[in-house]
Amino acid sequence: xxxxxxxxxxxxxxxxxxxxxxxxxxxxxxxxxxxxTPVDGxxxxxxxxxxxxxxPDFLAAGGIDLPTGPPVDDDPVAAWEAHVAAVQEVIxxxxxxxxxxxxxxxxxxxxxxxxxRFYTADVFMHTWDLARAIDLDPTxxxxxxxQMVVGMEPLDEMxxxxxxxxxxxxxxxxxxxxxxxxxxxxxxPNWKPGA
Numbered sequence: 001x002x003x004x005x006x007x008x009x010x011x012x013x014x015x016x017x018x019x020x021x022x023x024x025x026x027x028x029x030x031x032x033x034x035x036x037t038p039v040d041g042x043x044x045x046x047x048x049x050x051x052x053x054x055x056p057d058f059l060a061a062g063g064i065d066l067p068t069g070p071p072v073d074d075d076p077v078a079a080w081e082a083h084v085a086a087v088q089e090v091i092x093x094x095x096x097x098x099x100x101x102x103x104x105x106x107x108x109x110x111x112x113x114x115x116x117r118f119y120t121a122d123v124f125m126h127t128w129d130l131a132r133a134i135d136l137d138p139t140x141x142x143x144x145x146x147q148m149v150v151g152m153e154p155l156d157e158m159x160x161x162x163x164x165x166x167x168x169x170x171x172x173x174x175x176x177x178x179x180x181x182x183x184x185x186x187x188x189p190n191w192k193p194g195a
Contacts, residue, residue, distance in 0.1 A: 006143035007124075012116035013091045019120050020084045023127045027080050030134050037133040038182075038191040040166070047130045048076045052083045055119050062101045062114070064090065091115045121148060128182055135193050138178075145177035149184050156184075 007015050033045040042050075049072040056066040069082020090111070091097050097112035106118060124140065125148075131138035152159060159165050166186030171179050179189040 007141040008143040008147050012112040012120070013088070013097060015116060016091050016120045016123075017088060019124045019127070020088065023123050023130070024080065024084060026127060026130045026134070026136060027077055029136060030076070030130070032134070033076055035133045035193065037129045038187045039129050042129075044130060044133045045072060045076050047126050047133070048072055048080050051123060051126060052079050055083075055087065055122075058103065058106075058118065059090070061105075062103045062111075064101070064111075066090065087115070087119070124148075125181070125185060128178070129187070132191055133193060140178045140181070142177040145181040149177065149180045152184060 007018060010018060027048060030044050033043065035044045036042075037044060037047055039047065052069075052072055056068065059066050067082070067086045069086075070078045072079040097110070097115075099111050100108060101111040101114045102108040103114065106114065109117070124144065128138040128140055156168070160167070165184070169183040169186060169188050171183040171189060175183070175189075182189050
């Protein structure tokens with residue numbers, strides 16, 4: 001019997017689609033866009049705002065213009081849905097995705113790999129934040145959590161210095177991959193709304 005497919009097994013376009021579908025389900029479940037999140041100083045709306053606003057600028061720096069949807073302040077669900085559809089169109093176009101993408105800070109990569117490494121991974125991690133904010137089960141794919149932590153650990157000092165992540169949260173030896181990932185990026189794995 002074949003092993004079940006994990007996010008880690010998928011090519012970039014399929015992985016983005018799977019990660020984005022999960023995040024979209026959480027976005028559609030939000031009832032209070034001012035709900036606090038595990039990200040210090042952010043409410044639920046800010047999680048969507050972050051993803052919708054930083055990535056078009058990232059792509060533009062490499063010469064790719066992403067269509068924009070409605071403002072997050074007007075309609076965070078519509079803003080996210082327009083954004084994610086535009087990203088999927090870019091990464092789903094085989095010719096575009098296979099092309100070279102050069103970013104002044106991030107270097108040169110195949111476009112599909114740049115989207116996967118810098119953006120899809122960010123959506124994946126912020127799924128945990130948004131799900132926790134509205135008290136949903138945030139369970140993340142453990143295989144990809146493990147791969148991400150293993151890949152980021154050698155860059156710990158550089159990532160902290162960049163300001164991308166807060167201080168690493170201490171966890172018990174042998175903690176599961178999801179706990180290790182969220183702790184690595186500076187979240188309290190036991191965070192709950194109103195706690």
